Amino acid sequence: MGNAARDAARAMARAEAGTKNAALNAIAERLLSQRAQLSEANHTDLVAAKENRLTDALLDRLELTPARLEAMADGLVQVAGLADPIGEISGMNYRPTGIQVGRMRVPLGVVGIIYESRPNVTADAAGLCIKSGNAVILRGGSEAINSNRAIAACIADGLQSAGLPGTAVQVVETTDRAAVGEMLALDEYIDVVIPRGGKGLIERISKEARMPVIKHLDGVCHVYVDSHADADKAVTIAYNAKTQRYGTCCTMECLLVAEPKAEEVLARLGPMLEEVGVEIRGDERSRQILPGITAAADEDYFTEYLAPIMSLRIVSGLDQALEHIEHYGSRHTDAIVTENVNHARRFLAEVDSSSVMVNASTRFADGYEYGLGAEIGISTDKFHARGPVGLEGLTSQKFIVIGDGHIRK
Secondary structure, eight states: HHHHHHHHHHHHHOOHHHHHHHHHHHHHHOOOOOOOOHHHHHHHHHHHHTTTTOOOOHHHHHOOOOHHHHHHHHHHHHTTOOOOOTTTTEEOOOTTSSEEEEEEEEESSSSEEEEEEEEEHHHHHHHHHHHTEEEEEEEEOGGGGHHHHHHHHHHHHHHHHHHHOOEEEEEEOOOOTTTHHHHHHHHTSSSEEEEEEEEEHHHHHHHHOOOOOOOOOOOOEEEEEEETHHHHHHHHHHHHHSOOOOSSSSSEEEEEEEHHHHHHHHHHHHHHHHHHHHHEEOOOHHHSSTTTSOOOGGGGGGGOOOOSSEEEEEEESSHHHHHHHHHOOOOOOEEEESHHHHHHHHHHHHOSSEEEESOGGGGGGGGGTTSSOOOOOOSSSSSSSEEEEOTGGGGGEEEEEOOOOOOOO
8 A cells, every 4th residue: 555655646746736626526526426325334334333332422523414425525626626735836036156946835745644433534634635746545443444435435436537546545444453553654655644533542643653743632622701702702602612513623622711701601601501411510610600510620621521511710811811721721722702902912922722713613723614625634733734734734845946057166
C-alpha cells in the first residue's frame, strides 16, 4: 500500500485542477446514487456496534443518516469549487545577485489518517487529499469497516472515471489493531499522519509515529458569559453549544458565567438543559442558583464528556474566566458572549486556542462551517497546521529560484 500510494502521489501532484474536480464531482454523484448500499453497510456496522455496547456518543458518530450522506456529497462538491492551492507562487523577489526567489505551494505527498467511528471522515479526508494533490492511506476503526469499504468503492470509481489512479485513496482492509503499528513505522512512504479519535488513540499515535503528527487530544471547549453579555444571546448560544450535538470535539463542555449575570442566565438556561436531559456539574455558587445540580469535582473541569453532561462555574469576571480557560482548557475552541468590545478583544487576544469566538456557538468550529469545504481534522498544535485542517493544511511550500545563467561568486 505504501508503494502504491507513493506512485499515486506523483500522479496526483501533477494532476490538473479540472481533473481533480471531475473526480470529486464523480465521487459525490456515486455517494448519492449508492445511498441504499451505503445505508445498508452502515446498518450492519450499527447493529454490531450496539451488540458490542459502544457508547451513545460513538454510536452517534458512526451513524450515516440521510442528512450526513447528503453532507458528505455536498462537502466534496464544495471542495471541488474551491481554488486549487497547488502551484501557487508567492513572495517572488529579485535579490541583489539578480536571481528571483519565491515560494511555491506543493502537496505533502502521502498522508496517513487513523480514525475511529465516523465513516464520513473517509469521504471528507479523501476529498481534501485529492484536491490538494496528495495520496492517502485511511485506517478506520473496526466498528465502521463495512461503511468505510462501501465509501471507498465509490471513491475509487470516481477517481478512475476522471483518469486518476484509484490507489490515490486506499482503505486498510484489516481490522487487526496491529495494522496501526505497521502504518506508524512507514515513514519511508507516509509523510504525515493525522489521528482522529479518542484520547488513547491519539496519545498512542503521538508516541509511536516515526513521521510528523497533526493532532488534537481533547476538546474541552468553554462558553464564557461576560458581565456585559446580552442574556438572550447567552442562553441561546450556550444551549446550542451544548445540545446541538453531544459527541463532537467542538461541543461546549464547560460554561463559565460572570457573577453579575449568573442568576438571570442560569434561571432560564438551567430548566432548558434539564428538559433535554443534560446533567450539570457545578461549583458551590451555581448550586445555590440551581439546587438540583450535581457538585463538580476538580476533574470535571478537565473532562471532555462527549455526552449530555457539562460542568458549570460562576466566576468573578473576565480575568478569572481567562485563568480558568488557561488552566483547564485544551486549546481547542472557546467563546465569549459580551457586548463589551474591549472584553471581546481581550478574549480574542489572550485565549490561546485554535478557534476563539465572540457571540457565536462553539459548534461553528468546523471546516465546513469555515468555508473549507470539509476538514481532515482540527489541530490544536501550533505547527504545521492549527484549527480545522483544510486544503492549505495539507500542503507545504518549497523555495523556488529563477535565474538566467546566474552563478554565485
